[in-house]
Structure formats: structure tokens, C-alpha cells
Amino acid sequence: MTATLILENGAQFRGTALGDPGDRVCEMVFNTSMAGYQEVLTDPSYAGQGIVMTYPLIGNYGVNKEDEESIHPWAEAFVVRRACARGSNFRREGDLDEYLKEHHVAGISDVDTRAITKVLRGQGTMNGMITTDEQFDLEEKLVAIRAYRVAGTVEKTTRKAPEIFEGDGFHVALMDFGVKQNMIRSLVKRGCKVTVLPAHTPASAVLSGGYDGVMLSNGPGDPADCTEIIGELKKLYESELPIFGVCLGHQLMALATGAKTEKLKYGHRGGNHPVRDIAAGRVYITSQNHGYCVVSDSVDPGVAAVSHVNVNDGTCEGLQYVNRKLFTVQFHPEAAPGPQDTAYLFDRFVAMMGGDR
Secondary structure, eight states: OEEEEEETTSOEEEEEEEESOSEEEEEEEEEOOSSOHHHHHTOGGGTTEEEEEOSSEESTTOBOGGGOSSSSOOOSEEEOSEEOSSOOOTTOOBOHHHHHHHTTOEEEESSOHHHHHHHHHHHOOEEEEEEOOSSOOHHHHHHHHHHOOOOSHHHHHSOSSOEEEOOSSOEEEEEESSOOHHHHHHHHHTTOEEEEEETTOOHHHHHTTTOSEEEEOOOOSOGGGOHHHHHHHHHHHTSSOOEEEETHHHHHHHHHTTOOEEEEEEEEEEEEEEEEETTTTEEEEEEEEEEEEEOGGGSOTTTEEEEEEETTTOOEEEEEETTSSEEEESSBTTTOSSSSTTTHHHHHHHHHHTSOO
């Protein structure tokens, strides 16, 4: 079956259908990772988006349950240069095409992903559609494409009820804005008991819950849309609880304390983004997945200081808050592409709660 990727600017790329057939509209972004396609697909931060993989061969080691970062893929669509028909790996439990079909993810292969990426880099992130229609009215499709907006994704991806992961150390309240499973594993590995809370849990419930610290997770969408959550984070900021925020959690806490966020032209998505830790004077290779960033100049120096910067474009990658047990980063320390480059941040969080137990 043939398929066509149509971008918001009218560009068309014809290829082979992959995954779920039909029409699928989403925001198109690109990811530069060379491996980890299943982790990418199941990252809740991709809710509402279609992913163009820049690495040319995808699916070569198949799929398995162990590599999933959540209960199912959240990406709407998947675009690859070549899809491997059958993965080869001792951990393989299935193959990419059947996995996409099972989870109703639209896809297309045999297209020039380099050309698509150049469009998204040059003109910025834009909406797109994958369609398996053989004959279609381009203008009609463009109306649907241009009307699309990523919205309500935190509500879509967050847990509906608390979930507890046992440990004999500090008790951490993890606010689930679209959390990745490895963030939970990273805390449990350090002995923490983790209670994962729905995104809209009131601050009063957190403050009265007997927790030793709070983790603000990653998640999808425009942080400025989360007005109710931002209001609750203001209350957590005023507390004495140690807090560590990642990605969307980083952005939401910045908004709660008076800073601003802005949309990047094409975002940072991949496992090879260099970030400089200002205090340490070191550069780390990080995993990233975000389309928004905190505006450095909008951060009140009496509230926080920029602690990390992106080496490629100088954007804010972390904040250390003044007179608070509170720090946040834009990248994903739980993803560890190095593979252990920034895992020390979890150790810092545990130390902030009082050290080992």
C-alpha cells in the first residue's frame, strides 16, 4: 500500500504505508537518535506529534516490552527512510510494522527523511498528515492539516489514580505530567519509595502526604497551557520540600516563579545534545525531547540562576533556585545516552532530601 506525507506548506512525500492505514494529522517533528526508536515512540512527550527519524534504518532490532517507556506508544505517526521488515536481536519479541498496527500508529517508509528534516529545520516545526488515499484533494487535506493544534496532552497522558512503587528510602511524590518509566526506575534504584500522582493533584495533598521530596516529570505540549498546574506549583515552590524538575516540569516551575517560555523553531529531539553544566565546567551529552524552552533573560536572578546551557544554541537547559532545595533541568537525565552522563542529578536530588538511608 502506498502512502503520502503532506506537510502544512504543501510539500508532499510519497512512500510505502507503515503501521495503521488511513489519515492521521499531527505536528511533525524530527529526532536524531540512532537507536531507541521504541523508547521514542512510547515517550508521552510525543503525544499529538509525528516523528521523523533521521537515522536511515529503523526497526533493525525489533521491539520488546522491556524497552517501553509507558503503557503504549503516544506518537501519532512515524516516518522513516527504511523500515526493517524483520528485526534481528536476541531480545526481539515482535517487529516494527506489526507493533505500529497493534497500537494504531500511522507510518510511512521509503521517503527522503533527510529532505523532510531540512524542511522542518529551515521552516520550523509544522503540521502534517500521513494518508493512504490514492487520490486526494490537496486543498481539502491542507484545511484539516492547518486546523490541527496539539492540546490537552497532559490530561491525556497522566495517570488517573496514584500508583506506588515500593522502596525503603525517601518517599518521593512524582507528579505525572507524562512521565517516562525510567524516571521511576531511576528513583527506585536509589532506594526511594515513589508515589506517582496525577498531574492535577492539589499542592495541599502533596504537602500533607508525608513526602520527603517532589519530582516534576517530563510531559507533552505547551507549558503555558497548564495554568491550573502552574498555580499549584507556586504553592509547592513556597514550601520547604526538596524539588527536582525535568523537561516539562522544569518549564512549569519556571512559569510558576515568573519566568517565560517560548516555542523553539524546531525543538531539541535526540540522544546527542551537548549541554554545559556551568558550575562544574563540564559538557555532557544529553537526551532531549522538547519544543519549548525557558527564556533565560526572563528568569529573575533573585529567584533562580541558569545552571545549564545548550552548547548548540545557548538556550536554557537548567535552573538552580535561590535559597530553595529546588533545581530543574530541560534534558532527560533518566535517558542517559552516554550512558551515565547526567544520572548524577538523581543522586543530587537524594542528597538534597538528606542523603542515603
